[in-house]
Amino acid sequence: MALQVLSVASEAVPLVKTGGLADVVGALPAALAPHEVAMTTLLPGYPAVLGSLAGTAKGKRKPKPLHEWPSLLGEPARLLAGTLGVGGPPLLVLDCPALFGRDGGPYADPAGRDWDDNWRRYAAFGRAAADIGAGAVKGLAFDLVHAHDWQAAMTLAYLRFAPPPGAKVPPGVMTIHNMAFQGFYDGAVFPRLGLPQSAWAMDGVEYHGGVGMLKAGLEAAAAITTVSPTYALEIREREFGMGLEGLIRSRGDKVRGIVNGIDVAEWNPATDPALAANFTAKTLAKRAGNKRALEAEFGLAHEDGPLFIVVSRLTWQKGIDVLCEVLDHLVGLGGRLALLGSGDPALVAELEAAARRHPGRIALKIGYDEALSHRMQAGGDAILVPSRFEPCGLTQLYGLAYGCVPVVARTGGLADTVIDANLAALAVDAATGVQFAGVDYANLARAISRTVALYRQPDVWRRLQRAGMAADFSWKASGAAYAALYRELVGVPA
Numbered sequence: 045m046a047l048q049v050l051s052v053a054s055e056a057v058p059l060v061k062t063g064g065l066a067d068v069v070g071a072l073p074a075a076l077a078p079h080e081v082a083m084t085t086l087l088p089g090y091p092a093v094l095g096s097l098a099g100t101a102k103g104k105r106k107p108k109p110l111h112e113w114p115s116l117l118g119e120p121a122r123l124l125a126g127t128l129g130v131g132g133p134p135l136l137v138l139d140c141p142a143l144f145g146r147d148g149g150p151y152a153d154p155a156g157r158d159w160d161d162n163w164r165r166y167a168a169f170g171r172a173a174a175d176i177g178a179g180a181v182k183g184l185a186f187d188l189v190h191a192h193d194w195q196a197a198m199t200l201a202y203l204r205f206a207p208p209p210g211a212k213v214p215p216g217v218m219t220i221h222n223m224a225f226q227g228f229y230d231g232a233v234f235p236r237l238g239l240p241q242s243a244w245a246m247d248g249v250e251y252h253g254g255v256g257m258l259k260a261g262l263e264a265a266a267a268i269t270t271v272s273p274t275y276a277l278e279i280r281e282r283e284f285g286m287g288l289e290g291l292i293r294s295r296g297d298k299v300r301g302i303v304n305g306i307d308v309a310e311w312n313p314a315t316d317p318a319l320a321a322n323f324t325a326k327t328l329a330k331r332a333g334n335k336r337a338l339e340a341e342f343g344l345a346h347e348d349g350p351l352f353i354v355v356s357r358l359t360w361q362k363g364i365d366v367l368c369e370v371l372d373h374l375v376g377l378g379g380r381l382a383l384l385g386s387g388d389p390a391l392v393a394e395l396e397a398a399a400r401r402h403p404g405r406i407a408l409k410i411g412y413d414e415a416l417s418h419r420m421q422a423g424g425d426a427i428l429v430p431s432r433f434e435p436c437g438l439t440q441l442y443g444l445a446y447g448c449v450p451v452v453a454r455t456g457g458l459a460d461t462v463i464d465a466n467l468a469a470l471a472v473d474a475a476t477g478v479q480f481a482g483v484d485y486a487n488l489a490r491a492i493s494r495t496v497a498l499y500r501q502p503d504v505w506r507r508l509q510r511a512g513m514a515a516d517f518s519w520k521a522s523g524a525a526y527a528a529l530y531r532e533l534v535g536v537p538a
């Protein structure tokens with residue numbers, strides 16, 4: 045019998061995405077299906093998610109609720125069923141218009157300001173998820189609950205401190221996709237969470253006098269995972285643990301790193317419909333068509349020099365401030381840059397200034413554009429990922445799959461997935477990219493110089509591209525690792 049797992053998250057492709065979390069949550073059900081794990085995903089009922097249900101409700105205009113909460117932390121809510129994408133895996137949606145029926149992003153208003161009741165929105169989401177996971181909804185039974193990031197973390201706290209009456213509480217897995225986002229709120233909200241006083245404890249939801257949602261989930265989880273082995277080690281240290289390093293160390297044997305895969309159906313240069321020219325490792329010459337198309341799309345000069353790309357949230361984490369410092373150097377070496385991203389207005393202004401300084405050589409698209417991100421990976425020569433920390437990182441994996449050589453900081457998942465083009469690795473055709481240690485001007489400038497030098501040796505460059513394209517970052521190994529963990533926790537032999 046397949047293991048029934050409830051995956052609880054605030055975003056999942058193809059319905060709602062602000063970052064890598066959505067790619068991973070969206071890909072997990074298919075990654076686990078070959079391992080006798082049946083995964084159902086629970087999402088908040090944002091307008092886009094509810095809108096998708098109309099299309100999947102088999103002709104019925106209004107999907108029938110599976111369950112109703114007259115008062116979920118004070119608001120009426122219902123549970124609806126659908127699929128994650130047309131013909132996709134099973135989806136549950138928490139329809140609670142007062143909390144999730146809003147314009148803007150999942151976490152912020154249309155002007156980009158975080159909703160000030162996010163604590164209540166995601167506490168209610170966790171409360172409902174705990175009810176569903178523990179079998180309080182007729183017809184749904186789960187062996188295990190898998191919560192992703194702080195927005196889903198309260199699920200495990202409710203299961204631990206306030207399970208539905210008479211429930212058999214399933215074990216919970218807590219996955220950290222980014223330790224920098226913790227869901228930390230004023231202690232004054234605690235009485236409104238509907239938790240018993242016993243939850244207000246050092247090993248409960250209390251965190252430095254406030255409510256720590258990720259912290260509460262980590263304390264309650266039967267196992268903790270993060271999205272790369274290196275990040276699993278890094279978060280034991282102050283620099284990366286963001287205050288939770290002590291907790292992580294204390295739960296040391298329960299923390300493991302499972303690297304994210306990529307959806308190879310979505311990200312395959314041989315079949316990708318977004319590209320001007322499809323190609324494989326054997327037909328790399330065809331990439332030139334994508335490069336020309338990308339130059340035209342960005343208004344960049346047509347030249348033979350290396351075309352760098354960046355697809356990123358524009359934040360301090362991603363090292364975009366250091367990228368700005370190094371752009372004159374990059375152009376001085378004959379490089380060009382096409383950047384797609386959105387985020388910090390101060391960084392956007394700096395990037396715009398660089399683009400004005402270097403017309404035809406540095407060009408930007410500020411915004412979010414999935415199809416363009418595919419075209420960039422297919423047409424760019426190298427993708428820059430100078431992150432100060434990176435739990436896993438997906439854009440370097442897409443780069444590898446598309447022959448867009450990654451140039452990455454040696455941290456987290458970037459360290460685990462890119463093999464530096466040192467002489468030893470080059471000699472055995474193992475190298476797939478360029479790594480540098482320490483995100484500052486000198487180190488990034490040196491990495492870019494090394495990249496340009498490699499690019500100027502076409503034979504070496506092609507070998508780098510081919511080695512990257514041959515690397516397997518499908519979900520095969522990671523799906524098996526999650527399935528093994530679930531079975532261990534549920535006590536079912538594989």
Ligand code: ADP
Nearest residue numbers: 063064356384385411412413414417437438439
């Ligand atoms: P994070 O989740 O920290 O933002 P990841 O590298 O794990 O970083 O995942 C980012 C995901 O979001 C990738 O799928 C990347 O292609 C995508 N992405 C980031 N910014 C944009 C953008 N402006 N337009 C399109 N896709 C983007």
